[in-house]
Amino acid sequence: MLPDLERKLLRILFNFSTQRGRVPMMGELERMTGRRKEDILDGLRALERERYIHWPDSPALAGIQVLEAWDRGAR
Template sequence: MLTDYERKVLRILFNYSSGRRRLPTIHELTVKTGKGEPDVMAALDALIAMKYIHWENKSDISTLVILEGWERDSEKPVIPKINSSSPAQSNDLRYWTDY
């Protein structure tokens, strides 16, 4: 599962590549994320380890390849669903008139 910061870096990479037809520089990543270069590099290393990106020549960010632009569904946290029979979820007006 990606951390919020890793997810943010991945989305910035994807959005730059699709919108601007280029990848952001390390400096642009530091500006967009508000973190320093070591944090950006750590996030990129984590994305490499989890196979979201491929980046052999780490001296040139333009050689980075995005393998997946979104977090995998199997890794997303499961959000519990509210019971559909609860008064707050039903469209029944009894909730507002009986309580």
């Protein structure tokens, strides 16, 4: 199971990209998660390590692609 922040980031990335057709900007992620930029970046790196997202242009958020939208351990 993913920790709370990573699970929240994954849901935000998936929902935001499907509804608005783009990845949220850092300020939007900070507002939606209530976390600092450093914490968000750590969470995104963890999601990339676990292969939930593909992030080729780190640290630019625009290139993030969601590979798997749900926590594997939650099923």
